[in-house]
Amino acid sequence: MLICRTLKEVEQALEPNGFVRVHHSHLINPAYIRKIVRQDGGYVQMGDSARVPVTRPKRDWLIERFATIDRE
Incomplete structure (x- = not known):
């Protein structure tokens, strides 16, 4: 998907929906970790x-935050 917004703008828009910025170039939905x-x-x-x-x-x-997720 191509959008004309910065990742910071996308992060601000999606943060209320639970998305988390985990790296300077990656924003994820923690439900799928x-x-x-x-x-x-x-x-x-x-x-x-x-x-x-x-x-x-x-x-x-x-x-x-997600203590129930497998860790290595």
């Missing part, structure tokens, strides 16, 4: 098997 991985710089494995990089502060925040 399957696994949080600390190796390889840190990433989340999504429901469609996509690997999305996560910054260290966001990774730690996700782990605290």
Whole structure:
């Protein structure tokens, strides 16, 4: 999908719906997180098997917030 908005604008529009910015270039819906991985710089494995990089502060925040998600 191509849009003419910055990711910050999209983030502000989707934040009320639960979306989270986990990296400077990635915005995700946490409902589809399957696994949080600390190796390889840190990433989340999504429901469609996509690997999305996560910054260290966001990774730690996700782990605290979603304690029931598998972690490696």
